[in-house]
Amino acid sequence: MSELPAYAEVHLGPQGRVVIPASLRRSLGLEAGDILIARLEAGRLVLEKQETIKHRLKARFSHIPKDISLANDLLAERREEAKKEFSE
Template identity: 65%
Template sequence: MADFPTHAEVRLGEQGQLVIPAALRKSLGFELGDTLIARLEDGRLVLEKQENVQRRLKARFSHVIKNTSLADELIAQRREEANGEMGE
């Protein structure tokens, strides 16, 4: 693998635009038209390709059985807890 830079100086433009240097874009696999997800993490701006975020989330929740509603499970759990508190 080629030696790509791991950091670069980037300036914020008048309208809040950032230009990611070509070498960094190439290193990250960013291409024209890619959708990037921006998030704050410990006071830092993190940019990721949308596909990478989707892949990570799918892996994180891969243990959940298909057609299972996590919202329904949470509501049922909360109702059980509330019923238990009312019975005390």
């Protein structure tokens, strides 16, 4: 990726459409047809490519051994909590 421009002014068009300036699209490697995920973060609108989010999540959980299932661990925790609630 080339160096990102410091800023770019965009205008909100009809039906809430925003055009991402070409310089930003090039810097971010965005192409027509890319899927972007929009989210609010501290009062800001953040747009990210799906692939970027997937890579970040994979990196965040890469330290967990492949034979451990976080979903199964969570389910086991919830079942234990439910047992405690019903036995009280």
